[in-house]
Amino acid sequence: MQIPHQKISLFQKKILSWYSQNKRDLPWRQTRDPYAILVSEVMSQQTQISRVLPKFTAWMKKFPTIQALADAKISDALRYWSGLGYNRRALNLKRAAEIIVKNFDGKFPDIEKELLKLPGIGQYTARAVLCFAFNKQIAVVDTNVRKIIVTQFEFDGNEKELYEIAEQLLPKEKAYDWNQALMDYAATVLKKEKIIISKQSKFVGSHRYYRGQILKKLLDQKKIQVSTLGYLIKKDYKDSDDLWLQTLLNELIAEGFILINKGVIQLAS
Helix, strand or coil: CCCCHHHHHHHHHHHHHHHHHHCCCCHHHHCCCHHHHHHHHHHHCCCCHHHHHHHHHHHHHHCCCHHHHHHCCHHHHHHHHCCCCCCHHHHHHHHHHHHHHHHCCCCCCCCHHHHCCCCCCCHHHHHHHHHHHHCCCCCCCCHHHHHHHHHHHCCCCCHHHHHHHHHHHCCCCCHHHHHHHHHHHHHHCCCCCCCCCCCCCCCCCCHHHHHHHHHHHHHHHCEEEHHHHHHHHCCCCCHHHHHHHHHHHHHHHHCCCEEEECCEEEECC
């Protein structure tokens, strides 16, 4: 899909003019530190900015550098992540920090293929770090940018075509402001636009919910007997739920969240 140059020019002026008057004042926009930007991007995945703001501030105070996070205990990372959901994101952040400290001497990689090798980092997050931390002149496509392209250019193509349009729209040497502007514009002006998107399944009572409950209990109690855990996280727990519980525990062990020794569960160190 090729967009006429004049239409692109008018759209760029419209968005950048709006942004100059309406940009959001967010703490991670006051820095070009790739670590802080990565934290903000990972926290913001599927989470409202209003919930992210206090968590980001507390996290950066506790773990101000990538070295600090690499050296931190998993339990501390989970504690400061608590309330954001999707605890795997916190574990992936810590693992990424450990890899960067070990393999890159603590220097954040500024090449997309290297960032994509880090746990929990996909194309959007990698490109966001490259643009917002290293000023790379690339398009950053998230749900908000997709929403703009769908509504403003009647787009209904595939992912490859979506990125092609995003690159067409990118103003020369203005990638940082442009990508931030698109996100702000979609999050405010287009917030009430009715666009069909897949809905998240119900959280309370879900598989993810009970994984989170296990970690929450361990943060409070440090160590828990496997034999009592089921009754702590599920009011109507029955003996027939043992296999279900063991599946949850096996996942958390495999992902590096917990350890079990002689029937006692605790967070991995």
